Every structure is written in structure tokens, then in C-alpha cells.
Amino acid sequence: MGGDHAPDIVLNGANIARERFPQLDFLLFGPEPRIEQALRRLPKLAKVATIHHTDEIVAADAKPSQALRAGRKSSMRLAIDAVAEGKAAAMVSAGNTGALMAMAKLALGTLPGIDRPAIASVIPTQRSECVMLDLGANISCDVANLVQFAAMGDVFARTVLGRAEPTIGLLNIGAEEIKGREELRQAVAVLRQTPLAKQVHGFVEGTDIAAGTVDVVVTDGFTGNVALKTAEGTAQLMAFYLRQAIRHSTLAKLGYLLVRPALRKFRSRIDPRRYNGAIFLGLNGIAVKSHGGTDALGFANAIGVAVDMSVHGFLDKIRDELALLYPRPDAAEAALG
Amino acid sequence: MGGDHAPDIVLNGANIARERFPQLDFLLFGPEPRIEQALRRLPKLAKVATIHHTDEIVAADAKPSQALRAGRKSSMRLAIDAVAEGKAAAMVSAGNTGALMAMAKLALGTLPGIDRPAIASVIPTQRSECVMLDLGANISCDVANLVQFAAMGDVFARTVLGRAEPTIGLLNIGAEEIKGREELRQAVAVLRQTPLAKQVHGFVEGTDIAAGTVDVVVTDGFTGNVALKTAEGTAQLMAFYLRQAIRHSTLAKLGYLLVRPALRKFRSRIDPRRYNGAIFLGLNGIAVKSHGGTDALGFANAIGVAVDMSVHGFLDKIRDELALLYPRPDAAEAALG
Numbered sequence: 001m002g003g004d005h006a007p008d009i010v011l012n013g014a015n016i017a018r019e020r021f022p023q024l025d026f027l028l029f030g031p032e033p034r035i036e037q038a039l040r041r042l043p044k045l046a047k048v049a050t051i052h053h054t055d056e057i058v059a060a061d062a063k064p065s066q067a068l069r070a071g072r073k074s075s076m077r078l079a080i081d082a083v084a085e086g087k088a089a090a091m092v093s094a095g096n097t098g099a100l101m102a103m104a105k106l107a108l109g110t111l112p113g114i115d116r117p118a119i120a121s122v123i124p125t126q127r128s129e130c131v132m133l134d135l136g137a138n139i140s141c142d143v144a145n146l147v148q149f150a151a152m153g154d155v156f157a158r159t160v161l162g163r164a165e166p167t168i169g170l171l172n173i174g175a176e177e178i179k180g181r182e183e184l185r186q187a188v189a190v191l192r193q194t195p196l197a198k199q200v201h202g203f204v205e206g207t208d209i210a211a212g213t214v215d216v217v218v219t220d221g222f223t224g225n226v227a228l229k230t231a232e233g234t235a236q237l238m239a240f241y242l243r244q245a246i247r248h249s250t251l252a253k254l255g256y257l258l259v260r261p262a263l264r265k266f267r268s269r270i271d272p273r274r275y276n277g278a279i280f281l282g283l284n285g286i287a288v289k290s291h292g293g294t295d296a297l298g299f300a301n302a303i304g305v306a307v308d309m310s311v312h313g314f315l316d317k318i319r320d321e322l323a324l325l326y327p328r329p330d331a332a333e334a335a336l337g
Numbered sequence: 338m339g340g341d342h343a344p345d346i347v348l349n350g351a352n353i354a355r356e357r358f359p360q361l362d363f364l365l366f367g368p369e370p371r372i373e374q375a376l377r378r379l380p381k382l383a384k385v386a387t388i389h390h391t392d393e394i395v396a397a398d399a400k401p402s403q404a405l406r407a408g409r410k411s412s413m414r415l416a417i418d419a420v421a422e423g424k425a426a427a428m429v430s431a432g433n434t435g436a437l438m439a440m441a442k443l444a445l446g447t448l449p450g451i452d453r454p455a456i457a458s459v460i461p462t463q464r465s466e467c468v469m470l471d472l473g474a475n476i477s478c479d480v481a482n483l484v485q486f487a488a489m490g491d492v493f494a495r496t497v498l499g500r501a502e503p504t505i506g507l508l509n510i511g512a513e514e515i516k517g518r519e520e521l522r523q524a525v526a527v528l529r530q531t532p533l534a535k536q537v538h539g540f541v542e543g544t545d546i547a548a549g550t551v552d553v554v555v556t557d558g559f560t561g562n563v564a565l566k567t568a569e570g571t572a573q574l575m576a577f578y579l580r581q582a583i584r585h586s587t588l589a590k591l592g593y594l595l596v597r598p599a600l601r602k603f604r605s606r607i608d609p610r611r612y613n614g615a616i617f618l619g620l621n622g623i624a625v626k627s628h629g630g631t632d633a634l635g636f637a638n639a640i641g642v643a644v645d646m647s648v649h650g651f652l653d654k655i656r657d658e659l660a661l662l663y664p665r666p667d668a669a670e671a672a673l674g
Contacts, residue, residue, distance in 0.1 A: 124574065125574065126573070126574055126577050136510055139510070139517070139518060171563060173473055173476070173558070173559055173562040173563060173566075180476070180559075181476060181559065205562075205563075205566050206562070206563045206564065206565065206566025206567035206568075206569065206570055207566045207567070207569050207570035207573070208570065209567055209570055209571075210567070210570035210571050210573065210574035211570055211573070211574075219563075221510070222510055222517075222518065222560065223559065223560055223563050225510040225542075225543070226508060226510060226542075226543045226556075226560050226563065226564050227543065227563050227564065227567040228543065229510075229542045229543025229544045230543035230544070230546055230547070230564040230567045230568050230571075231543075231567050231568070231570075231571040232543065232544050233543055233544035233545065233546055233547035233548055233568075234546075234547050234567075234568040234571040234572055234575075235571055235575060236463070236544070236547065236548070237461065237462065237463055237547035237548075238571075238572060238575040238576075239575075240463050242579070245599040245600065245602045246596060246599045248599070248602075249596075249598060249599045249602075251595050251596075251598065251599075252595060252596045252598065252599035254595050255592040255593065255594065255595025255596035255597075255599075256592065256595075256596060257592065258588050258589060258591050258592025258593075258595065259583060259586075259588075259589045259592035259593060259596055260592075261586060261588065261589065262582040262583045262585070262586045262588075262589035262592075263582065265582045265585075265586075
């Protein structure tokens with residue numbers, strides 16, 4: 001029931017995902033009459049879906065603490081509980097991010113070795129794609145958080161992006177005069193003591209994100225959120241300039257008819273729906289957040305991310321990686337001071 | 338002597354600026370033989386230029402502390418001294434940012450009421466342009482710094498961008514669950530107690546920068562630097578996608594001939610040279626930093642920013658604004674705790 005046009009875009013998205021992943025069964029949480037009515041248009045989805053009735057929903061502007069207290073029977077919470085209870089392999093929601101994170105943290109718990117979960121997303125680059133985290137779960141991060149984000153990003157890049165040996169960069173400012181933040185310097189030093197050492201590229205700057213300099217961009221949630229949204233805004237600005245340039249010339253309008261297919265391809269590459277799906281990494285279960293304003297295609301892509309993570313055993317791989325990173329608990333403590 | 342292709346691009350840039358601003362006289366600092374030789378190709382510039390000989394230069398990788406100690410006779414330092422001594426109205430350099438900031442701070446001093454200078458730049462938006470600061474001078478900022486940046490950005494937007502009542506936003510992350518950083522909340526509260534109150538928009542997110550939601554974007558130097566460079570990287574990615582889309586289609590190549598003028602216009606709008614010139618705000622003198630890798634046109638634009646600031650009495654306006662903001666020193670102290 002989350003997002004701007006629920007439950008329709010959610011159900012239409014599930015229907016697209018059903019075509020792509022015929023092995024899936026869907027658990028739908030929300031008011032049964034509304035969902036049933038919508039499913040009448042989607043008979044194939046209805047066949048592989050079970051409705052779990054609830055009238056309660058988490059409001060888009062509810063505070064996480066509020067949602068935790070009052071939302072125990074909400075569609076969001078019941079979906080998370082289904083993952084916690086092993087009834088679902090993953091959950092996807094387009095609802096309130098803060099509430100989703102708070103509930104998922106409480107109901108699923110964090111993985112052993114992870115102090116704080118992070119929000120990650122796939123970002124398009126000139127080379128292909130990278131994963132960036134944290135994108136807003138933690139307003140500030142210490143050395144241990146950053147090291148753990150690097151490990152989780154590494155597993156994500158292997159699992160979802162298919163990289164054999166993902167390179168890892170920590171987002172910093174590169175000007176010589178300021179060597180950047182102390183915790184970033186320390187995190188690089190710690191990572192160089194771990195089995196990830198040869199994958200550690202070191203610091204990267206803002207330009208390196210889209211350049212594709214590394215496969216994993218590690219940052220705190222404040223900086224990551226600002227960087228992600230600045231990139232979105234810049235992409236919109238560029239598309240706006242391009243439209244203006246073409247509209248204001250008759251010749252260009254004519255030529256436009258010929259370049260249109262190429263521009264469509266261009267548009268599809270910068271389509272935010274392609275990269276829809278922010279993943280909560282570090283939880284003991286798979287939870288993916290779709291953008292609240294996305295459409296059915298975007299929601300289907302968010303489901304696709306959840307499927308990739310589940311099919312490729314993301315959680316087990318994170319557990320293995322953390323065991324590798326911290327072979328003994330005291331080694332981790334020593335490394336992290 | 339700063340930048341990747343000094344002194345040629347600097348002199349060619351000065352020559353372009355000379356055409357735009359015929360009232361200017363130029364003071365050129367560097368090795369006289371090399372400059373004289375280059376000026377032979379630029380007789381009109383030579384007529385309005387004086388060479389101030391020095392063989393010393395600040396290396397691109399010199400640390401600020403090094404440059405301060407060893408660079409007292411460097412071309413960079415002598416140019417700053419000329420501003421400090423009232424011999425020049427402003428200085429422009431494409432050299433080492435950290436060294437320039439450190440030297441300018443020492444030789445010019447900060448304006449009364451300003452604790453720390455900031456680096457500002459003009460950023461293109463869907464509505465027109467905005468000014469963003471700090472872009473890297475201060476890795477972290479307290480409430481007083483942010484309030485002072487807002488005041489300086491306000492004067493810059495009036496003086497250089499020609500806005501009558503610039504709107505001011507503080508860059509934050511907007512998710513409801515995290516209200517953002519405490520110092521940002523406090524800075525907004527303090528600004529609402531000042532004569533700038535009605536111009537204060539409140540928080541903005543990364544997407545708002547390029548959307549043009551406000552005329553002045555205030556942030557700390559770490560976040561600002563990452564945001565600026567992420568925007569640059571995204572713009573490069575979009576241009577790359579566009580080239581790819583057009584190249585991979587024969588029809589599109591044909592149509593490209595027709596849309597080319599429009600695309601050229603597009604390219605000129607996203608041309609980083611248009612927005613070349615990072616300004617050190619808060620110093621008791623005008624110092625503009627050109628990108629080290631820019632060409633003559635970019636350097637001329639950096640000179641243009643310095644001219645605008647000088648002609649429109651930027652420093653006096655900052656002094657007036659700060660007097661308005663802090664009518665009595667104790668009021669400022671009370672407001673800023």
C-alpha cells in the first residue's frame with residue numbers, strides 16, 4: 001500500500017515481474033477488497049498471489065517511532081514479518097523509507113558483525129554500473145561503519161552486478177590542501193589490513209561516481225544522499241537543456257525525427273526506473289525500497305533487485321564475507337580500535 | 338603561472354577579458370622573459386599590462402604550509418600582495434587551490450564578522466543560475482559559519498547574479514525520518530531571526546540545486562565539494578550517453594547533421610568554462626580561482642567574475658550586510674550561542 005499510486009502500480013509492477021520471473025509467488029498485504037478488485041484485471045498475477053488482509057497502512061509522513069508503535073498490523077509491517085518468519089524470501093515496498101528502515105531493523109535484526117544497516121543503490125556509470133552506500137540511513141558514520149559498508153558493497157557488487165573482484169572507493173574530497181575526513185583515512189587504512197586490501201582503490205571524488213572509477217562507492221548517509229540527489233537533479237537539468245535546444249530550432253525539429261530513436265535510447269539509459277530499488281543492506285533479511293513516485297516498470301525493477309539478491313544467496317555471502325573480514329571477534333576489535 | 342598550461346592560457350584569457358572589459362589594466366606575475374615572449378603575439382594586451390618579474394612559482398602539489406613558508410616571492414603570492422596593498426582590485430589564479438586559500442587568508446585577512454572564508458561558485462540551474470558555497474575550504478562547519486555563508490551568498494547573488502531578493506536554502510537530506518544535521522537546523526533558526534528571514538527558504542535537497550529552487554545554496558565544504566563534483570561527473574555521463582546513442586545509429590547520424598546546431602547550443606550551456614571561477618568569499622580582498630585545466634575562454638570568465646565583484650562593490654556590500662546581520666557584536670553572540 002506504499003507509494004503515490006498504491007495499490008495499482010504495485011500490482012501492475014508485480015505483474016511485470018511475474019512475466020520476468022515465472023518462478024515467483026506473491027504475498028500481497030493490504031485491504032483485501034481493493035486488492036481483489038485490482039487483481040480482476042490481472043488474472044495471471046491473481047493465480048500466483050495470496051492476499052493477506054489488513055486495513056492499516058503506514059502514512060507517508062508518519063515518523064518511524066510512530067510507525068513502530070502504531071503500525072504493528074500495517075501492510076508494511078506484515079510484509080516485513082513475513083520475511084522474518086521465513087514465509088517470504090524478500091519484501092518490496094514503495095512506502096515511507098524511515099518507517100520501513102525502522103521496522104525492518106526491529107523485525108529482521110542486523111546481521112552479526114554489522115553495527116548499522118545502510119541504504120544502497122545501483123548507479124549508472126560510463127563503464128556500466130556501480131553500487132553506492134550509504135544513501136541516507138546514517139547521518140554520520142564511524143570507521144567501523146564505513147569498513148562494514150565496504151564489505152557489504154563488495155558482496156552486492158559480486159552478487160547483483162556480477163563483478164569478480166569489485167574495486168572499492170571511499171568518497172572524499174581530493175583537494176591536496178585538505179586530506180579529507182579523518183574517519184575516511186582510517187577506514188582505508190583498516191581495509192588495507194583485510195582480505196579486501198587488493199580491491200581497495202582508496203579515495204574517490206564526486207566525479208568518479210559517474211565515471212565508473214570503482215565498483216563500490218562507500219560514504220556516510222548524509223553525503224551519499226546529497227550526491228545521489230544532486231546527480232538526479234543534474235540529469236534532469238541536462239534533459240531539460242537538450243529539449244530546449246531541439247525545440248528552439250526548426251531544422252533541429254526536422255533532424256529530431258531522425259535522431260528520435262537514438263534519443264529514446266538515451267532516455268532509456270538515464271531512466272530513473274532502471275535503477276529503482278534502494279536496498280537495505282546489513283539486515284537479516286531482504287528488504288527493497290522502491291521510489292514512492294515510480295510507475296509499474298520501476299516497481300518491477302525493484303522486485304528484480306530483491307529476486308537477484310535472494311537467488312544469489314546475498315545474505316549468506318555477506319555472512320561469509322564478514323567472517324573473512326573479522327576471522328576472530330578480537331581481530332575486528334583490534335583493527336577498529 | 339598557475340594551471341596546466343601557464344602562462345599561455347592565462348595570457349590568452351587575459352586578452353579575451355581585455356576585449357570584454359576595455360577599462361582593465363593587467364598586472365602579470367611570473368618570469369619576465371617567458372611572459373614577454375608570449376606577449377609578442379598579444380600586442381594589445383601588452384599595451385595594458387605590466388610584468389612583475391619573479392622566477393618562483395607555487396607547485397601544483399605543494400602543501401599550503403609549504404607554500405606559505407617557501408613561496409613568499411612566488412607569482413601567486415605577489416599577485417595576492419598586490420591586492421592587499423591596493424595595487425590591484427582583484428587577483429585571478431589557476432594555481433594550487435589550497436596554497437591560494439592559505440596565502441590569501443594570511444595576506445588579505447578575513448572580513449570583520451567572518452570566522453572562516455568559503456569557496457563559492459556559480460552553478461547552472463533550470464531557472465538560470467545559483468551560487469553555492471562552501472565548495473571545499475572547510476571540511477566541517479558550525480552554525481556561525483553557515484549563517485555567515487548565507488549572508489555572503491546573499492550578497493554574491495545580488496552583486497554578481499543580479500537578484501533583488503535572493504532566496505537562501507541550506508543543503509540537507511529531506512527524508513522525514515532523519516531531520517538532517519543539527520547545525521543545519523540551528524542555522525535556519527538563527528537566520529530566521531535576522532533581516533534575511535524572509536529570504537530563507539529553509540532546507541533544500543540535492544535535486545533542488547539544479548532545479549533552481551533557491552538562489553543561494555549553503556553547505557559545508559565537504560558536502561559542497563562532493564555535490565559539485567558529482568554534478569560535473571553526471572553531466573559528463575549524460576554527454577557520453579548522448580554521443581553513444583547518436584553514433585550507434587545511421588539514421589541518427591544523418592539527423593545529427595540537422596540537430597547539430599541545437600546540440601552545439603546544448604553543449605555551450607553545459608560548458609564548464611561558462612562557470613569557471615571559484616571565488617574565495619569572506620576575505621578582505623577579491624581572489625578568484627580558475628580551474629587548473631581550463632582554457633583561455635574559461636580563464637577569461639574567471640576574470641569576468643572578479644571584474645563583476647569589483648565593479649559592483651562586493652566587499653563593501655558584504656560589510657554592510659554583516660553590519661545588518663549583527664547590528665551589535667553581542668547580538669551576534671547571543672544569536673549564535
